[in-house]
Amino acid sequence: MTAPDIGLEERRQKAQSGSAPLIDADEQRRARRRRNEEIAKYAIPIAVMTLAIWYWDRLVVWNEIEPYILPRPGLVLSTLIEDWGTLSQSLLVTLQITGFALAVAVVGGVGLAVIFSLSRFAEMSFSPFAVILQVTPIVSIAPLIFIYIESRMVGLLMCAWIVAFFPILANTTLGLKSADHNLRDLFTIYRANRWQRLVHLQLPSALPYFLGGLKIAGGLALIGAVVAEYVAGTGGIGSGLAFRILEAGYRLQIPRMFAALILIAITGVIIYATTSLIAHLALRKWHESALKRE
Amino acid sequence: MVVAPMGERAPILHMREVDKTFNGGIVALEHMSLDVNEGDFISLLGPSGCGKSTALRLIAGLMPPTAGRIEWEGGQGADDLGVVFQEPTLMPWATVEKNVFLPFRLRGQSFGKVRDRIHEVLALVGLEKFHKSYPRELSGGMKMRVSIARALVTNPRLILMDEPFAALDEITRQKLNDDLLSLKAKTGATVIFVTHSVFESVFLSDRILIMAARPGRVIREITVDAPYPRGIDWRTAPEYGVIAREASATLHGALAQTEAAE
Structure with missing residues (x-):
């Protein structure tokens, strides 16, 4: 007006x-x-x-590019629909490995972080292993894992877990240590025991940090699952999307490669959106990161 | 409320020649002695570095003294305290009532059993309507009230306050000073109050311990004989000005000495 x-x-x-x-x-x-x-x-x-x-x-x-070099988007879409039977099976496998690895990473990462925070001795002893596992590229560890571990599924899970658990461990460890120092004094004055301190002070303080780690770990679990499958190589009924890409590549079925690739990308986006939503729902009432400014 | 004369009040705490030296030989507190009696409102007044916060942390049992003794009457130690820090120090993830519930929770009591007491104390500080709010929804002054409610809720023998209103604006601060005195009248609480404001200490306390820095020590004790309740009349009374002037002069004299010694 x-x-x-x-x-x-x-x-x-x-x-x-x-x-x-x-x-x-x-x-x-x-x-x-x-x-x-x-x-x-x-x-x-x-x-x-x-x-x-x-x-x-x-x-x-x-440019009259041949479909076996670069397919048109429409062709990719129709391939996706045509091959949905095979591709959806593989998607399910990849999703299972990613989801399970993420779950184990959450339990393992948080569990280890809590143990670290309770005992400096444990932190000094085990954090070097965690760092070594993290800095060594998963592609270089994976072949060994598949030699030592009989079950292909367990091997894949382990690879995905190795990549995913570190951000959760590192972030949660940081979060557990970052409780407000006056609140820590207050807990001391009120004679809180270790357990009360952990449950009522450290874990809530660590929640935003943990959720930040979860967002990163979700994407990494997917990457770990895909990369490990490339290394594992062997196919069959229980194969994930990465194997479908390899297989299609050998057969020059480029549209199918694209179709599988798109499924992986969509999966990644959905994982990210889900973890972001979880973080938002958990923090919206009290944390700075989730506040709307007036 | 009728306050018994100083001599008749039951003693709570004795500090005897307490020293605190930090590593590197920095003397944070030297030969501090203090007797706290039930119903006292004692201010520790001084510049930064005079050891007033150190004294509070010693009393709270957050660290042991280097020398001297801190004796609690009845011998059970510092397990019945309320504390208010300079920041509200609330748990941001918990509602107001859950924040006030904290001292009970850490004693293993269930919320249902103490809910009435929590709401009673919230009403005392004027926040009964906000029991379901989160700290971020409150103003600075309101957060401080929650912090005070948490310190009061267990009816502790002694409440320690470490510059609780220093970060607030002057108007909120005066209001909270008034409210603190009326709370004290209603609950009969015993308070040790750390501040660097002369006026605040004269307004609130019945004893002022003036402290100086390097080494941190008590240089003078002033008794403020004005009766409670105190309000605007006390703030504008001639004696108020006299005591404030005296305290200021002592503080400045000590400050000049410290600076000259360097």
Whole structure:
């Protein structure tokens, strides 16, 4: 609304009669900008993504690229639908390995972090192993794992777990140590025992840190599961998406490679969205990271 | 409330020639003696580095003295304390009532049994409507009230307050000073109050221990004989000004000496 400039007297009368706008022009402008940003937040990524896919399609058509080099998006989609039987089976396998590895990483990472926080001795003894496991690339450890471990599934799980558990361990360890020092003094004054201190002070303080670690670990578990399968190599009925990509590559079924790739990407996005949602729901009531500024 | 004369009040705590030296030989506190009686409101007033917070931490049992003795009447030690820090020091993940519940929870009591007491104390500090709020939804002054409620809720023998209102604006601070005195009148609490504000100490306390730095020590004790309840009348009384001037002069004299010695 653009009100014409009115005199002081007139404005005063308007204010007294109650017809003066409750929101001034500046606030209206800001409200409008907020609304536009809210729409743009979704509209812009969708538009750009659509444009990119359209351009990919045009690129293939204009340059007459063969489908075994670069398939058109439509072909990838129809392959995805046609091969859904095989691909969905593999997706399920990859999801199972990722999900299970993440679950074990959460239990193991948090458990180890709690043990570290309770005993400096345990931390000094075992944290070097954790660091070594983390800094050594998983592709170089994986072949050994598959030699020593009979079950392919367990081997894959172990690889995914090794990659995923470290961010949870590192973040939770940091979080357990970062409780407010005055609160720690207060717990001492109230004669809290170790268990009370852990449950009522350290674990809640560590929650935001743990959730940050979980977001990273979710993506890493998927990467670990995929990479380990590349190394494991052998196929069969219980094969994941990574094996489907390898297999399709050998057979020059490029559209199918793309289809499997897209499934992996979507899986990654869904994992990230889920862990972000969990973090938001857990922290929205009290933590700075989840607050909306007024 | 009628306060018994100083001599008749039951003693709670004795500090005898307490020293505290930190590694490196820095003397944080030297030869501090103090008798605390039931119902006392004692202020420790001094510049930073005078050992006033150290004295509080010693009394709270957060660290042992280097020399001297801290004796509790009845001998059970520092297990019946309420503490208010300079920051509200609330658990951000817990509601107001759960924050106030903390001292009970750490004693193994269930929430249901003490809910009435918690709400009673929240009403005392004027926050009964906010028991389900989270700390971030409250203003600085309100958070401080929650912190005070938590310190009061167990009816402790002694409440230690470490510059609790230093971070608040002047208006909120005066209001909380008034409220603190009325709380004290209602509960009969015994308080040791650390501050660097002369006016705050004169307004609140019946005894002021003026402290100086390097080494941290008590240089003077002033008794404030004004009766409670105190309000705006006390804040504007001539004696209030006299005592404040005296305390200020002592503080500045000590400060000049410390600076000259360097």
